[in-house]
Amino acid sequence: MGKIFCKPVSLSDQATHYCPGCTHGVIHRLVAEVIDELGVRGRTVGIAPVGCAVLAYNYFTFDFQEAAHGRAPAMATGIKRVRPDLIVFTYQGDGDLASIGMSEIIHAANRGEKFTTVFVNNAVYGMTGGQMAPTTMPNQRTTTSPFGRNVEEVGMPIKVAELISALETPAFISRQSVIKPKYVVRAKKAIKRAFQYQIEKRCFSLVEVVSTCPTNWGMTPVEAVQWAEDVMHPYYQLGDKKSPDPIKDKED
Amino acid sequence: MGKILMKGNEAIGEAAIRAGCLNYFAYPITPQSEVAEYLARRMPEAGGVFLQGESEVAVSYMIFGASGCGERAFTTSSSPGISLMAEGMSYIAGGECPAVFVNIMRGGPGLGGILPSQADYLQATKGAGHGDYRMLVLAPASVQEAVEMVMTAFPLAEKYRNPVMILGDGLIGQMMEPVEFPDHLKTEPSNKDDWATNGMDTRKSDRRNLVKSLYLDPELLNSHNLKLKAKYDRMKREEIRYETYHTESDYRVLIVSYGTMSRVCRTAIDELRSQRLDVAMVRPKTVFPFPEQAVLVASEKESCEQVISIEMSMGQMVEDVERSVRGKRQVHWFGKCGGEVPTPEEVIDAIKALVK
Ligand SMILES: Cc1ncc(C[n+]2csc(CCOP(=O)(O)OP(=O)(O)O)c2C)c(N)n1
Ligand code: SF4
Numbered sequence A: 001m002g003k004i005f006c007k008p009v010s011l012s013d014q015a016t017h018y019c020p021g022c023t024h025g026v027i028h029r030l031v032a033e034v035i036d037e038l039g040v041r042g043r044t045v046g047i048a049p050v051g052c053a054v055l056a057y058n059y060f061t062f063d064f065q066e067a068a069h070g071r072a073p074a075m076a077t078g079i080k081r082v083r084p085d086l087i088v089f090t091y092q093g094d095g096d097l098a099s100i101g102m103s104e105i106i107h108a109a110n111r112g113e114k115f116t117t118v119f120v121n122n123a124v125y126g127m128t129g130g131q132m133a134p135t136t137m138p139n140q141r142t143t144t145s146p147f148g149r150n151v152e153e154v155g156m157p158i159k160v161a162e163l164i165s166a167l168e169t170p171a172f173i174s175r176q177s178v179i180k181p182k183y184v185v186r187a188k189k190a191i192k193r194a195f196q197y198q199i200e201k202r203c204f205s206l207v208e209v210v211s212t213c214p215t216n217w218g219m220t221p222v223e224a225v226q227w228a229e230d231v232m233h234p235y236y237q238l239g240d241k242k243s244p245d246p247i248k249d250k251e252d
Numbered sequence B: 001m002g003k004i005l006m007k008g009n010e011a012i013g014e015a016a017i018r019a020g021c022l023n024y025f026a027y028p029i030t031p032q033s034e035v036a037e038y039l040a041r042r043m044p045e046a047g048g049v050f051l052q053g054e055s056e057v058a059v060s061y062m063i064f065g066a067s068g069c070g071e072r073a074f075t076t077s078s079s080p081g082i083s084l085m086a087e088g089m090s091y092i093a094g095g096e097c098p099a100v101f102v103n104i105m106r107g108g109p110g111l112g113g114i115l116p117s118q119a120d121y122l123q124a125t126k127g128a129g130h131g132d133y134r135m136l137v138l139a140p141a142s143v144q145e146a147v148e149m150v151m152t153a154f155p156l157a158e159k160y161r162n163p164v165m166i167l168g169d170g171l172i173g174q175m176m177e178p179v180e181f182p183d184h185l186k187t188e189p190s191n192k193d194d195w196a197t198n199g200m201d202t203r204k205s206d207r208r209n210l211v212k213s214l215y216l217d218p219e220l221l222n223s224h225n226l227k228l229k230a231k232y233d234r235m236k237r238e239e240i241r242y243e244t245y246h247t248e249s250d251y252r253v254l255i256v257s258y259g260t261m262s263r264v265c266r267t268a269i270d271e272l273r274s275q276r277l278d279v280a281m282v283r284p285k286t287v288f289p290f291p292e293q294a295v296l297v298a299s300e301k302e303s304c305e306q307v308i309s310i311e312m313s314m315g316q317m318v319e320d321v322e323r324s325v326r327g328k329r330q331v332h333w334f335g336k337c338g339g340e341v342p343t344p345e346e347v348i349d350a351i352k353a354l355v356k
Helices: A024-038 A052-058 A072-082 A094-100 A102-111 A160-165 A181-199 A221-235 B008-018 B033-046 B056-068 B079-094 B121-126 B143-160 B170-174 B218-238 B259-274 B292-299 B318-325 B344-355
Strands: A044-048 A063-066 A087-093 A116-121 A171-177 A204-210 A239-242 B004-007 B023-026 B049-052 B074-077 B099-105 B136-138 B163-169 B176-179 B242-245 B253-256 B279-284 B286-288 B306-311 B330-335
Touching: A024 A052, A024 A087, A024 A116, A024 A181, A044 A052, A044 A072, A052 A063, A052 A087, A063 B056, A072 A087, A072 A094, A072 A102, A072 A116, A072 B023, A072 B049, A072 B056, A087 A094, A087 A181, A094 A102, A094 A116, A094 A160, A102 A160, A102 A204, A102 B056, A116 A160, A116 A181, A160 A171, A160 A204, A160 A239, A171 A181, A181 A204, A204 A221, B004 B008, B008 B033, B008 B074, B008 B099, B008 B143, B008 B163, B008 B170, B008 B176, B023 B033, B023 B056, B033 B049, B056 B074, B056 B079, B056 B099, B074 B079, B079 B099, B079 B121, B079 B163, B079 B218, B099 B143, B099 B170, B121 B163, B121 B286, B136 B143, B143 B163, B143 B176, B143 B218, B163 B170, B163 B259, B170 B259, B242 B292, B253 B292, B253 B344, B259 B279, B259 B306, B259 B344, B279 B292, B292 B318, B306 B318, B306 B344, B318 B330, B330 B344
Parallel strands: A044 A063, A044 A087, A087 A116, A116 A204, A171 A204, B023 B049, B023 B074, B074 B099, B099 B163, B136 B163, B253 B279, B253 B306, B306 B330
Antiparallel strands: A171 A239, B004 B176, B136 B286, B242 B279
């Protein structure tokens, strides 16, 4: 009998530096599986962000560029414009994409750049030690909101998927989660669709993924999963927000 | 092809195309927006990529992405825009990619003005962004020279896998002069399969390429920086370019001046020599690396009493000139930095005041 379950070729053997219970690893695996299944590893270029995933290129086995904090969508634009045949994706955290890099992502999406963004929403700045992010939940304590996020002072968390869906340019925008197996299966489908739209040269595609950061949330991995489901899921509603086909209204 | 009359900014755009660079990303800013306006029409015609980015910050990463995957790319901007691109320049140098940046300088600091200046000398030559990196900086004094420098900038950027800057004052971009374009450069970025992220399918081996500037291990970062330093040292050995004017005969004053300012100095030197006051000039064509040796030798001439740096900035080049002269002569400064180019008469007065 042959192997029926193995590591994707697009993923390396190296042990990751991610904390126990962190969902970055799960998302890496989904991206790698999709790239393998679509058979595009030999023409894929990933863009690493500045954040916990800055070393993502150590875990993937294809060409990679490393961007400055927030600039991955501009870098992807540069590659995709001059080499439209390459398959390009950015992998970005919420500080990277929704704070310092908001301009780059909005304009790339609005130009309809034909690359894919995997957007990891873990409600904090992970790498720098758990500071408040634009996606931090109301009253959530972080190292720079020690009394909880005060929405009177800093506003409500940004819903990136909805924000980008509001642009008139056709795109595929979806929000998924990877905190439990049932969500992981759907997340993979969305990531695959996102890459397929790119391969078909259809549109910009972005999949926001609700994720955990047990380390900076000050929780055990199990508590973190529960908190994400109880607090993040009701606010960050899962489902496809926009697609180049007529929108399928599938909230779950 | 014969000579044609062209505005500097347009000639710069055309020169890039003829250098085989078919990828241009930019954000509008006076006094160089004509490059983008010219290329918005011309690039599609040449089968190239033209894209107006959302900011100079984004543009510098569009350039980085494009050059990182092995394609020639360039941008043009002016002082405030170059400040925003400085972050990208540091990353490009750290990631060892070729790229060409053109700065058509205007007055500063802040918004400053929109008229010609040379106020970004230190920014260009000492490193605009953070970290230990340098750029090769070419400073044209005419539209023709701007064309030639743009065309050599691409192979130079590829030779060193490092950003190259064309540092022109606003007049270089705005004035119309006759130009003759050298033949098309047919070369491709060489060895790109060794480093560019052009997709593993393009390579014979299963090796993947990585463009990055992060080295968390102190020993690795140190050796990365030593490797970069070796490139900058090589530039100092191989790329210094300059021109001398009347340095063969005796002179009492040596001028060091570059760009449009050096042309005014030439006129002033001719006039002073006709009045029997002998003056000579060294004109750096590369301001990094700076022609130290040429300035030193010229200043050591027995007859030379004084050295003066004449520039459209508040003496930014003086420290390079002083460094070159090694304390053997007094180094003075004359210049203006409001947007007006000093006249030959003003230069003459400044020189006469030195030797009175
Ligand atoms: C220009 C710049 N500003 C700040 C930083 C410091 N920094 C590194 S990672 C990071 C935040 C990353 O958070 P996020 O994007 O949410 O990713 P995560 O680590 O949570 O995956 C910051 C602020 C930097 N590297 N560069
Ligand atoms: S700090 Fe948070 S996001 Fe970063 S690796 Fe640890 S758990 Fe994951």
